[in-house]
Amino acid sequence: MNNIDKYDSSDDQYPHFSDAIKERFSTFSSKPLFTTDSENLFEVFLNNLPDHAKQHYNCSCCRYFLNRFGGLVSISDDGEMSSVLWDEHNTPEFFLESVKSLKQIALKSKVTGVFVSSHDVLGYPMTNGWYHMSVALPVDQIHNSRLKTAGQIIAEKKEDFRILNAGLVEYPLDAVDQAVTLLESESLYRSDRVLGVAKFLRDLHNNRLQTDNNQNRDNITWLAVATAPSGFCHVKSSMIGTLLDDIVNGLSIDSITRRFAEKMNPASYMRAQSAPTQGNIEQAEKIVEKLGIANSLKRRYATFEEVPHFIWKSKENVKKDAQKSGGVFANITPKEQNTFNNVMNLPNTVMTWDKFQRTVLPSADSIEVMVDNPNRFMALVTATDQEAPNILQWNNSFSWYYHGGIDGEIKRRVESAGGQYEGNEIRCSLIWEGYTDLDLHCITPNGEHIYYGDKSRGNGWLDIDMNGGAHRDFLPVENIRWSHGYAPIGNYRFYVHNYCERGKGITPFKVELEVNGKVYSYHGVAGGEGYRSDVFKFHYERGKQPDISSSNYSSEDAWNIATGSFTKVNGITISPNMWGEDPVSHSGNHIFFLLEGCKDSSEGKGRGFFVESLKSDLREIRKTLEAYTANTPIENVDQASACGLGYSKDSEWNLVLKLTSNKSTRIIKIDRWD
Incomplete structure (x- = not known):
C-alpha cells in the first residue's frame, strides 16, 4: 500500500514491488489459473515485514487481494505448480521474506478449483489516494457470459473434475488404447466425432502415469478440466463411455461396430427424441434472451x-x-x-x-x-x-x-443390412427410428403385391425387411428393388403401413425412390397401428423419368444440376x-x-x-x-x-x-x- 501524497517509497520501493507482482502475473496471461486451499495469507505477509512497517501496510484492500488471490497457481504439464504472483527474484529486499513465505504456502497447498472471474482487474488499484496490490486479468480470461455467472462456471468445473476422475478409474488405459485403435482404424462409423475425446483420455492417463506424486496427478487432471473442450470430461454419459463400456464388457468387434453405428446415426445422434414441453420452450426463451441470440437463429444460404x-x-x-x-x-x-x-x-x-x-x-x-x-x-x-x-x-x-442427410444415411443402412443400394433400375427404401414395425409395400404394374408376406414377385425383390416378428432394430430399413432391365413397364404404387406399434404412436419416416439413377425423397409421419399411406405413385416407361404423383417429396432436381x-x-x-x-x-x-x-x-x-x-x-x-x-x-x-x-x-x-x-x-x- 502506498499513499500518493504522504508516503515516501524510497525505503521500501513499494512501486517496484507492485510492478513486480504485475509483471509476474502477466507471464501467465495465456495459461489457466487455479485456486488453492491457502489460508491466512495477509497475516503471513504482515508478519514477515519489518516491525515498524506492519501498521502502515495493515490495509483492508490489500487484505482482500492477498486472501482472495494470493494463493493462485498455474499448473505445468507434469503437474508442478507455480505461484502466479510471488517471485523472489524480482522483489525489493523490504518485501523479500514476505514473498518467499507466500510463495512457499502457495506451492504446498492443494488445488481446489479452476479460477474464473468476470472482473478485468483483481483487487482495488487505488482508493482515496492510496495505491494497493492489484493485477489486470487478460481480456481472453475475463468471463463475460450472460448465461452463467463465474461462480456457476467454477461449480461446473469442480463437477467436471469429479466426473473425469470417476471415468479414469472406471476405464483403464488399456481399454482407452483399444478405443483409440478402433477409432483410428475408421472401422467405426463417424469415428472422428469421438476420436478427439478418446485421445484426450489416453493422453491424460499417460500424463498421470509419469508421476508417482498423487497431488501432481490431481493437478494434471485439474489442468485437463480447465483446457478440455466442452463435454470431454463427461466420459460415462457420452458416446466414448458407451464405446468403452462395450470394450470393458468384452463384446466382439462386430457387436461393438454395429452398436456404435446405431448410436452415431445422424438422424438420432444428439437429437431430441420427442417434442419440447411448454416448460422447455419457456426456458429456451429466457436463455435466448439472456444470450441475445434471437437473430443468430435466423439462417440464410451463403454465397x-x-x-x-x-x-x-x-x-x-x-x-x-x-x-x-x-x-x-x-x-x-x-x-x-x-x-x-x-x-x-x-x-x-x-x-x-x-x-x-x-x-x-x-x-x-x-x-x-x-x-x-x-x-x-x-x-x-x-x-x-x-x-x-x-x-x-x-x-x-x-x-x-x-441433401441425403449428414452422410447418406439410407445408403449406409441398406448396405449394412446386406441390401443392394446401387446398380438398380428402380429402388425404393424406407427408414425410421425405433422398434415400431413399419412395412414398405409395392403394387407392381402386373398387379402383384411385394411386401413382407411375398418378398419376390415379377423380378422385384424386398431384400430387407426389419422389425417383424422377434427381430428388433432401433435404426431399421426396408428395401424393394429391380435390377437393370427387369423393372416392368406400367403403374407403380408404393405405400407405408404401420403393422405393429411399439412406440408412442407417432413415427417420422423417410422414403427414398430411385429411378434410373434419379432420386426422389418423401418425408412422412406414421400414426398408430394400422396407419397406411401412399408415398409414391407413378407410370414408368423404360429409359424415361416418371411423373411422380406425391405432395411431400423432393428430388435432386431441386439442386438445378443434372445427374x-x-x-x-x-x-x-x-x-x-x-x-x-x-x-x-x-x-x-x-x-x-x-x-x-x-x-x-x-x-x-x-x-x-x-x-x-x-x-x-x-x-x-x-x-x-x-x-x-x-x-x-x-x-x-x-x-x-x-x-x-x-x-x-x-x-x-x-x-x-x-x-x-x-x-x-x-x-x-x-x-x-x-
Whole structure:
C-alpha cells in the first residue's frame, strides 16, 4: 500500500514491488489459473515485514487481494505448480521474506478449483489516494457470459473434475488404447466425432502415469478440466463411455461396430427424441434472451464470394478476385497464352484425395465433376444477421447440410443390412427410428403385391425387411428393388403401413425412390397401428423419368444440376468447422466442391443448423432449437451460390473429375480420402 501524497517509497520501493507482482502475473496471461486451499495469507505477509512497517501496510484492500488471490497457481504439464504472483527474484529486499513465505504456502497447498472471474482487474488499484496490490486479468480470461455467472462456471468445473476422475478409474488405459485403435482404424462409423475425446483420455492417463506424486496427478487432471473442450470430461454419459463400456464388457468387434453405428446415426445422434414441453420452450426463451441470440437463429444460404477459405479456385474466379483487388487496369483481361493448339487427353488415373491435393490440384486450371450421387449435394448456410453473436462451436457463422442427410444415411443402412443400394433400375427404401414395425409395400404394374408376406414377385425383390416378428432394430430399413432391365413397364404404387406399434404412436419416416439413377425423397409421419399411406405413385416407361404423383417429396432436381453429367467446379473448400487457426475436428472433416449454378431451391427446413454443432451454452435447450429449425425455412435461396458436392473422411468417395491443366485434360477418379 502506498499513499500518493504522504508516503515516501524510497525505503521500501513499494512501486517496484507492485510492478513486480504485475509483471509476474502477466507471464501467465495465456495459461489457466487455479485456486488453492491457502489460508491466512495477509497475516503471513504482515508478519514477515519489518516491525515498524506492519501498521502502515495493515490495509483492508490489500487484505482482500492477498486472501482472495494470493494463493493462485498455474499448473505445468507434469503437474508442478507455480505461484502466479510471488517471485523472489524480482522483489525489493523490504518485501523479500514476505514473498518467499507466500510463495512457499502457495506451492504446498492443494488445488481446489479452476479460477474464473468476470472482473478485468483483481483487487482495488487505488482508493482515496492510496495505491494497493492489484493485477489486470487478460481480456481472453475475463468471463463475460450472460448465461452463467463465474461462480456457476467454477461449480461446473469442480463437477467436471469429479466426473473425469470417476471415468479414469472406471476405464483403464488399456481399454482407452483399444478405443483409440478402433477409432483410428475408421472401422467405426463417424469415428472422428469421438476420436478427439478418446485421445484426450489416453493422453491424460499417460500424463498421470509419469508421476508417482498423487497431488501432481490431481493437478494434471485439474489442468485437463480447465483446457478440455466442452463435454470431454463427461466420459460415462457420452458416446466414448458407451464405446468403452462395450470394450470393458468384452463384446466382439462386430457387436461393438454395429452398436456404435446405431448410436452415431445422424438422424438420432444428439437429437431430441420427442417434442419440447411448454416448460422447455419457456426456458429456451429466457436463455435466448439472456444470450441475445434471437437473430443468430435466423439462417440464410451463403454465397460463393462470402466463403473465406478455399483450397482451390477456378482460374476464372481467381481472375475475378484479382480484378476486384487490382489497380487502375484491373478490369483489362490479359491475352491467353496458347502453348497448344489442341487439348491433349491424358490417361485416366485413380488416386486418393490426399495425393490429388498434394500433386495434382495446385496446377489445375479448371475442374469438372461427374454428378452421379444426389445424396452428395450440399449447401453452405450462414447467419442472416452477420452482427449477431455466433451460436456455433467454431469461430465463424457458417454451417452446412447434405441433401441425403449428414452422410447418406439410407445408403449406409441398406448396405449394412446386406441390401443392394446401387446398380438398380428402380429402388425404393424406407427408414425410421425405433422398434415400431413399419412395412414398405409395392403394387407392381402386373398387379402383384411385394411386401413382407411375398418378398419376390415379377423380378422385384424386398431384400430387407426389419422389425417383424422377434427381430428388433432401433435404426431399421426396408428395401424393394429391380435390377437393370427387369423393372416392368406400367403403374407403380408404393405405400407405408404401420403393422405393429411399439412406440408412442407417432413415427417420422423417410422414403427414398430411385429411378434410373434419379432420386426422389418423401418425408412422412406414421400414426398408430394400422396407419397406411401412399408415398409414391407413378407410370414408368423404360429409359424415361416418371411423373411422380406425391405432395411431400423432393428430388435432386431441386439442386438445378443434372445427374450423370460433368459440371464445372468454381472452387473447393473444407467444411467451416476446419477453417481458421482453431479447427473443431470432432465435428467432421469434409471437402466441398462448389458447383456452377448449383442451389437447393427447397426451403431447407431442419437444416439451418444441427444441434450437435451448437455451443455448449445451448445444449440444455437443444430440443426446442431442433423444433425451431425444423419449422423455419432457410432464407435467400435465390442468392445461394455456395452449393455443390460434399465428401467426408468417413466413407468411400468414388468421385470422377475432369481436370484441365496446361492445355491437357485428364480423367481422375478419387476413391477415398487417404
